[in-house]
Amino acid sequence: MTEFFKGITPLRYDPSSTDLAFRHYNPDEIVMGKRMEEHLRFAVAYWHSFAWPGGDPFGGETFERPWFGNTMDLARMKADVAFEMFDLLNVPFFCWHDADIRPEGDSFAESLRNFEEIIDYLGAKMDGAKTKLLWGTANMFSHRRFMSGAATNPDPDVFAWSAATVKACMDATHKLDGQNYVLWGGREGYETLLNTDMKRERQNAGRFLQMAVEYKHKIGFKGAILVEPKPQEPSKHQYDYDVATVYGFLKDYGLEDEVQMNIEQGHAILAGHSFEHELALASSLGIFGSIDMNRNDYQSGWDTDQFPNNTPEVALAYYEVIKAGGFTTGGTNFDAKLRRQSLDAQDLIAAHAGAMDICARGFKAAVAMTEDGTLEAMRQDRYAGWDTSDAKAMLASDFSSIAERVASTGIDPAPRSGKQEILENIVNRFV
Amino acid sequence: MTEFFKGITPLRYDPSSTDLAFRHYNPDEIVMGKRMEEHLRFAVAYWHSFAWPGGDPFGGETFERPWFGNTMDLARMKADVAFEMFDLLNVPFFCWHDADIRPEGDSFAESLRNFEEIIDYLGAKMDGAKTKLLWGTANMFSHRRFMSGAATNPDPDVFAWSAATVKACMDATHKLDGQNYVLWGGREGYETLLNTDMKRERQNAGRFLQMAVEYKHKIGFKGAILVEPKPQEPSKHQYDYDVATVYGFLKDYGLEDEVQMNIEQGHAILAGHSFEHELALASSLGIFGSIDMNRNDYQSGWDTDQFPNNTPEVALAYYEVIKAGGFTTGGTNFDAKLRRQSLDAQDLIAAHAGAMDICARGFKAAVAMTEDGTLEAMRQDRYAGWDTSDAKAMLASDFSSIAERVASTGIDPAPRSGKQEILENIVNRFV
Amino acid sequence: MTEFFKGITPLRYDPSSTDLAFRHYNPDEIVMGKRMEEHLRFAVAYWHSFAWPGGDPFGGETFERPWFGNTMDLARMKADVAFEMFDLLNVPFFCWHDADIRPEGDSFAESLRNFEEIIDYLGAKMDGAKTKLLWGTANMFSHRRFMSGAATNPDPDVFAWSAATVKACMDATHKLDGQNYVLWGGREGYETLLNTDMKRERQNAGRFLQMAVEYKHKIGFKGAILVEPKPQEPSKHQYDYDVATVYGFLKDYGLEDEVQMNIEQGHAILAGHSFEHELALASSLGIFGSIDMNRNDYQSGWDTDQFPNNTPEVALAYYEVIKAGGFTTGGTNFDAKLRRQSLDAQDLIAAHAGAMDICARGFKAAVAMTEDGTLEAMRQDRYAGWDTSDAKAMLASDFSSIAERVASTGIDPAPRSGKQEILENIVNRFV
Amino acid sequence: MTEFFKGITPLRYDPSSTDLAFRHYNPDEIVMGKRMEEHLRFAVAYWHSFAWPGGDPFGGETFERPWFGNTMDLARMKADVAFEMFDLLNVPFFCWHDADIRPEGDSFAESLRNFEEIIDYLGAKMDGAKTKLLWGTANMFSHRRFMSGAATNPDPDVFAWSAATVKACMDATHKLDGQNYVLWGGREGYETLLNTDMKRERQNAGRFLQMAVEYKHKIGFKGAILVEPKPQEPSKHQYDYDVATVYGFLKDYGLEDEVQMNIEQGHAILAGHSFEHELALASSLGIFGSIDMNRNDYQSGWDTDQFPNNTPEVALAYYEVIKAGGFTTGGTNFDAKLRRQSLDAQDLIAAHAGAMDICARGFKAAVAMTEDGTLEAMRQDRYAGWDTSDAKAMLASDFSSIAERVASTGIDPAPRSGKQEILENIVNRFV
Ligand SMILES: [Co+2]
Ligand SMILES: [Co+2]
Ligand SMILES: [Co+2]
Ligand SMILES: [Co+2]
Ligand SMILES: [Co+2]
Ligand SMILES: [Co+2]
Ligand SMILES: [Co+2]
Ligand SMILES: [Co+2]
Structure with a gap:
């Protein structure tokens, strides 16, 4: 055991607690014929919870985690702390980017070696743990080599680097028995049309996604390929703008039966939609997959990635999820970060517990709306x-x-x- | 001659004028091998210029036009004034909705009789005039029968009414030798998902658009079918959200080679895009058609439909139009209304003249950028x-x-x- | 009794009802030492509920009320229906503009005669009714004479007309024993800086507000003078932008102890603030007065004036109201309109009942938060x-x-x- | 000479150049009785041009400047490069934060020593240079100690630290003969009202600003004290929201004759205003001071800090500046950063040159509008x-x-x- 969560004991279900506990989420409660845990399929996001230092555009690191740094030892300590949190929260799933879990090396080969070593370390931890992998993904937006895009980069070598990266991440996801593989194209877009060949970039993105699907079939990965739409930030415009945009793109490359959507509330809002809209649209187009249940501040024009806290909103979202048939490979990921002033280990636990509770409340309300039937x-x-x-x-x-x-x-x-x-x-x- | 424009004489090209004149737009100037008039293909919108009374959500009519009212005589007077303005401005095109030009009758049949009579009246006026029809369209959003949609209405009778209406408008457009037929789905969308069957509505909209295309071919109409995207207002969400959304929709109904886009700057902005983005995207998808060159106020969250007044913005838009090959059946429509305090006949002329000048300046700049070639x-x-x-x-x-x-x-x-x-x-x- | 609400019986408190009833609002429940009715002080807005025809920028009247029209008889029928609704809902207050309740005359004098006659009619109805006047106000934005402002109009005659109008409305509010008098400056602002003398307009607005305060003291009106901030719509920019802006304005004209704020959730959102922000700020500046508890759609950029429906949001608002000491002369007005597709009498009742319930739930939650004390x-x-x-x-x-x-x-x-x-x-x- | 700008020669005025040159900005051209240089008073911002590494919320450093690092030697190299750029551009002014120019030390005392040493180094460079100091300011938002505010921090020790910091920065600004001292409160605001005592924070901010004004008089600093409004980002809400908000704040603390506004276009837009609005309002309130002439992208909801590139917009801004009487101590600062993909030294020069040209064009247009007189x-x-x-x-x-x-x-x-x-x-x- 690390020291990080010292003094915090595993959270239990206790409706009347005023302490760190679940007041609404009881994983074993049966609704609509299934345990809540199996309906909601909660996942913790490795990046925000363990890799993000608390910076924003006007300020640097506020969190001072003992595992921050770029060595393999620290990467293992980070994994240890992560699994301790998964245990405290009793979450069935987690998600990662390659860059969250391994130190960046000086070359592709070194980064890959680091990655594969950590994947084995995670695999060993997962053996003795309840928590499974909901999805893996590749971070192809933080490093400066991706500043002009990954699959849509003007430099074919970056396309190659990206292809090799996604291959490695798909291999690892497959190895860890992940339920899905996600692509998010934060740099697949443009800053100015003046230097952009939109048609060519879109074609390269289409081909890249085809290759990912082809590779999935080649290696026999049974999980779903998910695309996560977002309209802007970091780019001025991203090609995976929203569900409707991605749908047209999938149709163009013959992928509408191969690829599903990972829909995030905050990204829906940035695109001018309600979360329910994106969910209902994906469902009606047959491409609903999974959700990132983190909200945006309604008064901020950027991606605030906050833990959900509004039951009626969450209920309307799950009402659409239920109408879509519920999750199969998908789940409820919290692509959510603590506010940068929430410095303590306790904040990290409380944020997830509160979010899980809100989701449980919302989901049970959605079930009740469904079973009542009046609305429908x-x-x-x-x-x-x-x-x-x-x-x-x-x-x-x-x-x-x-x-x-x-x-x-x-x-x-x-x-x-x-x-x-x-x-x-x-x-x-x-x- | 009516009295409305009394004292205003036809506008001439005079670069140094400080009066009502064109300082930049010379229809006969040759650029890129063609007359400016043939490049820009300006059109006046009948609705805003002759039918809109100046109301907004908090105030009623400010314009007191002598032709306001719901009789055939007044409809003819309106047409007379309209053509007088076309002559003063020397515009090659105009556009209408059925509801702009004819009085609403007590039944479909009566409205249709009124419409056909006015179409003949317009036809007769066009015989002796320079101004042609850029496009016709049906107003299926103002009357309360369309409050829940036209093609997407929960009531099949409204679908029927709408089909009969579009048929009549396509017939009239064909009769008047219109260059295009436009569909804008201001009520094709929803106010709340709670009462909406998005999948069914989308299917009905798809079938309706197929019928329009089938009818075009049946009657031998050679113009283009155009769809005008807009994300919201009047509805909370409209299905023709933006170019990317409509593209996916066209693909689903096999219409991507049959239907093109009529792109409006203000609607691009409401959807979170620059005008250039929508133009470049439509071009790269092979569905660019025509433009509504009216801007939105950047600080207002609704459709302000203002005349363009910013040369650099207009230049970047025409730069994309030129890259898309320029207009074929399309043109530059001003779907723009006077500010409601601009009460005078002179305001109406000046607004159009200023807009045409800005377009001419912007277009010539775009030509220069193209011919210089450095950017490309x-x-x-x-x-x-x-x-x-x-x-x-x-x-x-x-x-x-x-x-x-x-x-x-x-x-x-x-x-x-x-x-x-x-x-x-x-x-x-x-x- | 009119026929309008035929079949609808007075709503009772019944927590388990699935019909038209209050499930949460029990006017007689005692919390924090006072009846809920006295805490919440609900008011119905005459304009949206009885005078608004259901139009939007792209469509006309959808509601076809038997009292629509511009005669005194119809105005009396409208008042009869209004008081029938007040009884059904058991609301303690209502609010009006002059233009909501009387037909516009051909001259100021005729409008005033109509107004005074209706005020007497309302007074007589109020004698036998529970419902009191929360506030009166003047509609100085709908008629075309106000298109360029009321107190800030370039024409001094419009200032005069406005002064005479506010005098009459203050007299009537005083006569009916209103609790407050409200000023909302929908046209006090500008469409373009190019024709605007902002300094002069601001001075005239300041002098006008001083005159209103002077007149209040002259006639011995004991209610509060309230200003309702809103940033834009109908104007591009309104001078009473938000609470902070109005505060600087009040300071400039020595009115910060004489004038309080009527804060609307939707207007807070249009100004880029949360409702709680505006409430907390007004409280911290000592100018909190009353609220308009109607929300905006978060995806629409205009004033949607919807009935509240989100308990957590409403709870946070009342938490600030409680911290500000609760209402004295103020109350909870619903400046909310039915969606224009909600055609039925039942919709009107259900909308208010649902809103009152949400407010009751939110208020009780805010009381619990306050009494628990942990947050504070x-x-x-x-x-x-x-x-x-x-x-x-x-x-x-x-x-x-x-x-x-x-x-x-x-x-x-x-x-x-x-x-x-x-x-x-x-x-x-x-x- | 460093190597950084190798190959780039001082920019000259050459209207027909297609290379790195001024096509519109001739510092010696006389308009309205004064040299352009004296009208426009251009300033380079040290932070964006020399200290910003190119990161955004989803990506790290893209610029790899030889002077990046936290030593005094590198700080001196940075200063050398900065003055080389000032010479190439022939700019009359520059601006800094303390954190831009000196390495952070391990204690307040060490940081102060570093700062004073660099101030002397800058002073020595300025002796032989044309470029003067437009303003100095303190960075009280990047370091984690300021995460909950500077003057408004819940911890009085942070207030103390901030006071000592501003004192040092005012001393240095005075020493270098700066024309103004600026305060920008990026962390003076809140993330959530739930943990915020707005009234107390506002009072502390008021007292802090009073202290700054008192200190100015104590040391005999003759420049202006400027406050730069911004509504949000980094905080959810900042107290210096916009000009109107700051005005009310100044009135409350008796500072309206002591403090002026530094208005940035991008911040105006984030607050829902046009730049012209903020300028015209500040002028009409008598608190106009200086400008940050950097635009925001109209489709992005965050502070993009781009170099200006739209002549008509810039012209309307300078038209208000001229109506306000032009600059006295103020000037035209570019608080603008290169796009993070603009890696080259040439990009840095070209961006500033283009911006200066746009400002010169806009200013000359504004002069022409003023001298023509028709508008006024x-x-x-x-x-x-x-x-x-x-x-x-x-x-x-x-x-x-x-x-x-x-x-x-x-x-x-x-x-x-x-x-x-x-x-x-x-x-x-x-x-
Ligand atoms: Co996000
Ligand atoms: Co996400
Ligand atoms: Co429009
Ligand atoms: Co249009
Ligand atoms: Co409102
Ligand atoms: Co209101
Ligand atoms: Co900025
Ligand atoms: Co700035």
Whole structure:
């Protein structure tokens, strides 16, 4: 045991606790026929919780973790602390980037050796632990070599470096029995159109994603390939702007049946959408995969990556997840960072515990809304006219015949109330 | 002649004028082998200039036009004034919605009779005039029957009404020899997901657009079908959010070779994009069509539809239009309204003249940037590495072989400057 | 009784109801020593509920109320329906603009006669009713005469018209024993700086507000004068931008002890602030007065004026209201409109009932947070260092002596955790 | 001479150059009776140009400057390079934070020694150079000790540290004959209201600013004290939100005649204002001081600090500066950073040269607009009614007498056109 979480004991489920405990999340509670743990599939993000030093654009490191530094020993200490937290929180999953877990080497080969060694170290730890890998991913945005993109870099050598990197990360994810592999294109975009060949960059990105899918099949990785949309920050514009944009991209490269979405609330907001919108859209397009359940501040125009804290919002999100059929390989990742003034080990535990509780509350509310059925019944009733054979026949016909019918029958459609406030009241009976 | 523009004489090209005149727009000036008029293809929007009363969400009519009212006589007077303005401005095109030009009747049939009569009246006026029809479109958002959508309405009868309406508008556009037919889905979206079946609505919208394309071919209309993206306002979310979103939608319904984009600067901004972005994206996807050259206020979160007034912005937009090959059936429409305090006939003329001048300045700057070639040469040079056979071979290969090469050759790609400020300085030599 | 609410019976408190009822709001429940009704002081806004036709920038009237029209008879029917709703909801207060309640006349004198007659009609209704007037106000933004402002109009005659209007509205508010008089300057601002003399307009606005305060004292009106900040919409920029801006304005005209704030959640958001921020700031400046508890959609850039529906948000707002000492003359007004698709009488009742419930839940949560005391204790503890005599002495000293002490004692202040996530978890124990 | 700018020769004025040169900025050109250099008073910001490593929230250092590191030798090399750039650009001013120019020491005392030594080094360089100090300021936001604020920190020791720091920076600014001293409160604000005592923090900030003003008078510093508003980033909310907010704050602490504004375009935009707005407001409140002429990207919600590149925008800003009387102690600072992909020494020179050119073009356009006088004449004419003795008498009267006059004379004010588009066209004759 390291000293970092000294004095903090494993969190238990205790609805009346005012201390570090779960007041709502009981992993063993059965809802809709399954344990809460299996529904929610919580994951801790290695980067924000263990690798991020607390900087922002106007300030440097605020966290002073004993494992900060670029050596293998420190990387192992970091892994030890991480698994201690996973145990305290009893989380079933975690996620990493290559750069979170291994020290950067002086060459690709050295970085790879470091990475493979740490993967083995993690694998050994996982053997004796409950926590599994939800997904792995490659950090292709922090190092200066990626400043102009990874797959979309003007320099083909960076494409090559990126391909080799993703291969290594997919291999490691496969080895650790990860449930998914994620791609996030923080530098796949542009700062100015003046120096950008958008068509070419988009093509290279499309080819890169095809290669990732081809490689998945080659190695027999059974997890899902996920893309995480985000509109901007760090780039002025990123190609994986939002679910709708990625969908068009997948269609163009024949990947709509191969790739799913990892949707983050904060990124939805940056793109001008509600989280529910992105979830409902992905579901209706058949590409829903997993979620990053971290919110943005509504008054800030950048990615604040805060732990969720608003039950009604979370409930509406899980309501869409349930309508989409729930998670299969996906789960609820917290791509969330402590506020940089939250310095203590206790803050790290409390933040995750509070988030897990909010998710549990929200999920149970969403289940209740689903099981009650009023909302869905009212929604279906609104469209009942479209279930008639006349309506179906009209859809199969053409403008001329429809126009003829309009002319001959003299229809005058009467608006019906959309009942938005009543529906919102119904939601509030459950949250 | 009506009295409305009394005292205003046709505007002439006079670079040194401080009065109502064109200081930059000379329709007969030849650039890139064509007259300016044929490059820019200016159009006046009937709705904002002749039908909009000056209201906003907190105030009613400020304009008191003698033709306001719901009779055929007033509709004809409105048409007379409109053509007088077209003559004063010497614009080659105009655009309309059905609801702009004809009085609403008590039934579909009566509205249609009014519409057809006015179309004939417009046709007769066009016979003796220079001004042609850039595009027609149907207003399926103002009347309360469309409050829950047109093609995406929960009531199939509204779909039918809409189909009959678009048919009539396409017929009229064809009759008047319009260059394009536009669809804008201001109510095709939702106010709340709670009452919305997004999947079904999207399917109905897809089928509706297919029907429009089928009808175009049936009647032999040779113009382009254009869709105008806008993210929100009036709805909370509209399905034609932006170019990328519409592209995915077109792919889903097999329409990407049949439908092009009518891109508005203000709508680009509402969607979180620059105008140039939307233009460049549409061009790279092969779906660029036409533009609505009206800006949004950068500090307002709604669609202000202002006349353009910033030359550098307009120049960057036309630079993308030129890179896209210029307009074929498309043109430069001003979907712009006077500020509601701009009460006078003179304001209406001055606003258009100023906008046309800004466009002419911007276009000539874009031509100069193009003909100079430095910008494009620098851009191409940045990607030169991708033109090598090695790079092409890499794209055709796979992760494993790339990773092998990275491992064996020990590449260490060195970042090269993106030169953004230098490129911006070059632009500023031309604007 | 009119027919409008036919079939709807007065709403009762019934926590388990799934019908039109209050599930959380029990006016007679005692918390913190007072009845809920006296804490919350709910008010219905006449304009949105009875005068607004359902239009938006792209569509016209959707509501077809039997009292729409510009006659005295219809104005009386509107008042009858309004008081029927007040009874159904059992609300203690309502609010009006002059333009909501009386038909516009052809002259100032005629409008005033209409107004005074309706005021008497309302007075008679109030005699037999529970519902009192929370505040009156003047609509000086809808009519075209106000298009360039009221007190800030370039035309002194509009200033005069506005002064006479506010006088009449203050007289009527006084007569009906209103608790406050509100000024909202929707047109006191500008569309373009190019035609605006900001200094002069600000001075005229300052003088106008002084006159209102002088008139209040002259007639012996004991209620508070409230200003409602809003940054934009309808104008590009309004002078009463936010609480901080209005505070500087009040200081300039010696009115900071005479005028308080009516703070609306939606307007806070448009100004880039959270609602809590505006409330906390007004409280810390000593100018907190009343609230408009209607939210904005976080993805829309305009004033959506929606009924509140998020308990945690509402709880944080009331937590600040409680810290500010609660309402004295102020109250909880719903400056909220139905979504324009919510056509039915039932929608109107349900929307208010749902909002009152959310407010009751939020208020009770805020009371619990307050009575628990942990949050406030942690906050006070964070600043404990400032309560020492050394810290107070330092504040009374100067840079030189402080610098000397820093040099001589070699301090090295150690950051302490801000505990944001822990505090958010504590809030979530109560909401 | 260092090697950094090797091959770059001093930039000259050459309107037809396509190379590194000034195409518009001729320091010796006389406009409005003064040399351009004396009007514009350009300043280079030490931090962005010499201390910023190119990081962003998702990536680290991209610039690899030979002077990066934390030693006195490197600090001197940095100063040498800086003055070489000042010479190449022929800029009359520069600006610094303490942290830009000296290595951080292990204690306050050591940092102070480093600082004083570098100040002497800079002083010596300035003796032989043209470039003077526009302003100095203290970086009280980057180090973790300031994470919860400087003057507003919950820990009084941080207030003390900050006071000692500002004293040292004011001493140094005075010693180097700086024209102004600036305070920017990037951490003076909050992340969450839950742990914040806004009233107390505001009072401490007020007292701190008073101390700074008192110290200025004590040491006989003749320059202006400037506050630079910014709404958010890095904090969720900063107390110096915008000009209007700071004005109320100054009024509260009796500082409105002692402190002026340093207004940055990017910060205006983040606060929801145009740059012109903030300038015009500061001018009308009598607190205009200086400008940071760096823009924000309109599609990004954070502080992008880009070099200006849009002539019409810059012209409208300088038009307000001219109306405010031009600069006295203030000037045109570029608080602008290269894009992080602009790696080369040439990028740094080109960015500044382009910005200076844009400012020169914009300023000359603003002069032409001013000298032409049409805009101002139209603006004054709009308010002519207010110059009559009747209007003045009305302002000195009261509601009762005005209402009497309205009743007796039956006024019916007629709206007059605001002519916004015509005014915008006039601007476009000059830009
Ligand atoms: Co994020
Ligand atoms: Co994420
Ligand atoms: Co528009
Ligand atoms: Co348009
Ligand atoms: Co509002
Ligand atoms: Co309000
Ligand atoms: Co800035
Ligand atoms: Co600045």
